[in-house]
Amino acid sequence: xxxxxxxKMNGWGNDFVLLEGPLDLSPDDVRSISDRRFGxxxxxxxxxxxxxxxxxxxxxxxxxxxxxxxxxxxxxxxLAVDLGMASEGAFDxxxxxxxxxxEVDGDDIAVELGAVSVTGHEKIDGDRxxxxxxxxxxxxxxxxxxxxxxxxxxxxRIENHEHFPKGTNVEFxxxxxxxxxxxxxxxxxxxxxxxxxxxxxxxFVATKAAKMQSPVTVRVPGGAGTVEFRDGKxxxxxxxxxxxxxxxxxxxxxxxxxx
Amino acid sequence: xxxxxxxKMNGWGNDFVLLEGPLDLSPDDVRSISDRRFGxxxxxxxxxxxxxxxxxxxxxxxxxxxxxxxxxxxxxxxLAVDLGMASEGAFDxxxxxxxxxxEVDGDDIAVELGAVSVTGHEKIDGDRxxxxxxxxxxxxxxxxxxxxxxxxxxxxRIENHEHFPKGTNVEFxxxxxxxxxxxxxxxxxxxxxxxxxxxxxxxFVATKAAKMQSPVTVRVPGGAGTVEFRDGKxxxxxxxxxxxxxxxxxxxxxxxxxx
Numbered sequence: 001x002x003x004x005x006x007x008k009m010n011g012w013g014n015d016f017v018l019l020e021g022p023l024d025l026s027p028d029d030v031r032s033i034s035d036r037r038f039g040x041x042x043x044x045x046x047x048x049x050x051x052x053x054x055x056x057x058x059x060x061x062x063x064x065x066x067x068x069x070x071x072x073x074x075x076x077x078x079l080a081v082d083l084g085m086a087s088e089g090a091f092d093x094x095x096x097x098x099x100x101x102x103e104v105d106g107d108d109i110a111v112e113l114g115a116v117s118v119t120g121h122e123k124i125d126g127d128r129x130x131x132x133x134x135x136x137x138x139x140x141x142x143x144x145x146x147x148x149x150x151x152x153x154x155x156x157r158i159e160n161h162e163h164f165p166k167g168t169n170v171e172f173x174x175x176x177x178x179x180x181x182x183x184x185x186x187x188x189x190x191x192x193x194x195x196x197x198x199x200x201x202x203x204f205v206a207t208k209a210a211k212m213q214s215p216v217t218v219r220v221p222g223g224a225g226t227v228e229f230r231d232g233k234x235x236x237x238x239x240x241x242x243x244x245x246x247x248x249x250x251x252x253x254x255x256x257x258x259x
Numbered sequence: 260x261x262x263x264x265x266x267k268m269n270g271w272g273n274d275f276v277l278l279e280g281p282l283d284l285s286p287d288d289v290r291s292i293s294d295r296r297f298g299x300x301x302x303x304x305x306x307x308x309x310x311x312x313x314x315x316x317x318x319x320x321x322x323x324x325x326x327x328x329x330x331x332x333x334x335x336x337x338l339a340v341d342l343g344m345a346s347e348g349a350f351d352x353x354x355x356x357x358x359x360x361x362e363v364d365g366d367d368i369a370v371e372l373g374a375v376s377v378t379g380h381e382k383i384d385g386d387r388x389x390x391x392x393x394x395x396x397x398x399x400x401x402x403x404x405x406x407x408x409x410x411x412x413x414x415x416r417i418e419n420h421e422h423f424p425k426g427t428n429v430e431f432x433x434x435x436x437x438x439x440x441x442x443x444x445x446x447x448x449x450x451x452x453x454x455x456x457x458x459x460x461x462x463f464v465a466t467k468a469a470k471m472q473s474p475v476t477v478r479v480p481g482g483a484g485t486v487e488f489r490d491g492k493x494x495x496x497x498x499x500x501x502x503x504x505x506x507x508x509x510x511x512x513x514x515x516x517x518x
Contacts, residue, residue: 008505013296037272040503041300244299246267246505 006033006040007079008243011071011109012194012223015243017042018079021049027063033248034061040248044069048076050085053092053099067096070196074109074240077102103235110228110237113197116204122163129158130205134234136187137168138201142209146174146181155185169195173202175210179217193222200234203227265292265299266338267502270330270368271453271482274502276301277338280308286322292507293320299507303328307335309344312351312358326355329455333368333499336361362494369487369496372456375463381422388417389464393493395446396427397460401468405433405440414444428454432461434469438476452481459493462486 007018017033017040019025025033025045032039042061049055056076058066076093080086081104088106092099103110113134120131122139129139139158143149149172158170170185184198185191203216207229215228215237226237266277276292276299278284284292284304291298301320308314315335317325335352339345340363347365351358362369372393379390381398388398398417402408408431417429429444443457444450462475466488474487474496485496 006503008299010296015296036295036300037269037274038500038502040267041295241297242508243297244265244505244507246503248503249501 004248005245006248007245008040008042009075009079009240010243011074011238011240014071014194015042016044016046016072016075018046018048018075020083021047021055021057023047023049025059027059030059030063031061040246044072046072046076048080048083048085050080050083051094053094054080054085055094057096065096068100070111070113070236071238071240073100073102073111074238077104077109077111078107078240103237107239107241108226108237109240110235111196113200113234113236115232116200116229116234118204118208124158124161124163125154127154130201130209131168132201132204134197134200134204136197137164137166138171138198139164139168140171140173140201140205143172143174146172146183149183151183151185151191155191159185159187169198169201171195171198171202173205175206175212179212179219180206180210181219183221194220194225196225196236196238199225200227200236204229204234263507264504265507266504267299267301268334268338268499269502270333270497270499273330273453274301275303275305275331275334277305277307277334279342280306280314280316282306282308284318286318289318289322290320299505303331305331305335307339307342307344309339309342310353312353313339313344314353316355324355327359329370329372329495330497330499332359332361332370333497336363336368336370337366337499362496366498366500367485367496368499369494370455372459372493372495374491375459375488375493377463377467383417383420383422384413386413389460389468390427391460391463393456393459393463395456396423396425397430397457398423398427399430399432399460399464402431402433405431405442408442410442410444410450414450418444418446428457428460430454430457430461432464434465434471438471438478439465439469440478442480453479453484455484455495455497458484459486459495463488463493 030045045059047057088104090103101112117133119133122129132138155170167187169187173182180202182202184195199218206212215226228235289304304318306316347363349362360371376392378392381388391397414429418426426446428446432441439461441461443454458477465471474485487494
């Protein structure tokens, strides 16, 4: 029981340590595993267990339980296929917030993000924002020069604008011939390298305002993905990759002994 | 050739990926391996090769070659024993700057740091500094309240004082009943969690000014070690530990494909 085989995977650098369950992990175990210098290192730990449906558990690096994580779900889907728990194609993964549909096609993993709708349009400081609901709120604005876009000044101003009493994510987008390029200001976080629901919101606006056809390629600073709209639902397709596999000696957790 | 077995080790959190040589690594390989999100992750990469003496090569995480690294040398010594290249006890490791003597006693690894000498004493701003040469220069000052010691203000003032045209490392030390506790301002770096030669300098002053007996326990913010003086030479003994072992697929370096 002390030697645990693990897999290190990432989706655009959002990286996880994956273990095969069933397995009881304590918060201390999770912190030891996640420590980048004394342990294995990662943004969090995922345990995938065989069953119908397959089961996913997720912990943040600090040892706290997390309910969902889109990139984590993608890694779990890929590993489930490689461990023989599922076949390539579509299947369900049970998460603490219910079953989630995934589709595995090689390293490209599609995750269903649900319905998308336009909730309105708003002109603020002369710019026109498309207000999009992807389960969470987004305000999408087209810009000419994306590199020079004032994400860090306009982003928080829109997030906290009186029009959005619960705040909003803000996407600055440029419509290219072959897709959308965007930068994102995440509500409560700041500018980030990628935001799954923000990519869906930007792609949705692209199909409406720029008449693009689904699937839409969306580029973010952290990488690129594809958004597909099918039967009124959105799917975000992002590649995941293995970094390495290894064996961790649970009886000698570095962090506990050294930290 | 594409599947490389590796070992992840650390000395006080100074962490390395170790591989068995002979092995040709490109700077790109090293950067891919060292990347904490897309690769394995570490401060650097070490290759240890059997021979007489055993051979060590070291690369920084950025792909540049490094000549020496005390913690890296310790990890190499431990791994050389575990791979059957050497037996516990004392042996030489060949580095780019020549052979270095090591002693392996379980996880405690002693590295010889050479001769130590007092080069003088200097009173600056009312404080008395012991000037110590450990191959590089150190100014050691005793303080009553180590937590409140003005490391970040006095450190740079002493480093750049006219008395030290080439600069100096500065150690703020407290002599306890059971050893020395210290904080260090490293020349050209700033305050750090640990400094091997600084620990030797502090321990040397402890044997002179505080009449401590060798071996001397030295506590730094990053951990603790032991300094021993034998036949006019200094040895620094620091524990190293394995974090995990793994297999890295060289053909699929995450960083290159994703970054």
